[in-house]
Amino acid sequence: MNTPATPAATTPRGSPGSSGRPAGGPPGSGLARTLVRWALAVLLATAGVGHFASAEAFRAQVPPWMPWPEAVIAVSGVIELVLAGALVLAPARLRPVVGWVVAAFFVAIFPGNISQYVTGTAAFGLDSDAARLARLAFQPVLVAAALWSTGAWAAWRRRR
Structure with missing residues (x-):
């Protein structure tokens, strides 16, 4: 007996309408998405701990016009640790919300990266304008990775 396959099960990966996850799976599922999500969590956790272990290095990213740089460093470190935990521990139904929050955080800290480039401040091995410029180009990749992983x-597209 031949039964027709459902469209979701037959949509090739990468084609329009494909979410890049198993048919019927929760948002943010699939091995590649999971690995990227965990990589972002490790990156955020490492940076979050670094905010407290070597706060002076993070001062290079706080724009000169921003008040209370020590508080900014501490608060952003806590936020990074919370976001790292959320990326790993949030239930599948909340992952899209976590993704938007992580992406917004990456956008919110972008002015600090710009400031480090404009002021020519060396930190984190970024001791040249070329290295600091390359870092600026990498920030949109982090935003995209947070939304995709x-x-x-996919959840936003489904709602539209």
Whole structure:
């Protein structure tokens, strides 16, 4: 007996309408998405701990116009640790929301990266304008990774 396959099960990966996850799976599922989500969590956790272990290095990213740089460093470190935990521990139904929050955080800290480039401040091995410029180009990759790995983009597209 031949039964027709459902469209979701037959949609090739990478084609329009494909979410890049198993048919019927929760947002942000699939091995590649999970690995990217965990990599982002490790990156955020490492940076979050670094905010307290070597706060002076993070001062290079706080724009000169921002008040209370020590508080900014501490608060952003706590936020990074919380976001790292959320990327790993949030239930699948909340992953898209976590993705949007992580992406927004990466956008919110971008002015600090710009400030480090404009002021020419060396930190984190970024001791040249070329290295600091390359870091600026990498920030959109982090935003995209947060949205993709959590299924935030796919969930947004489904709602539209």
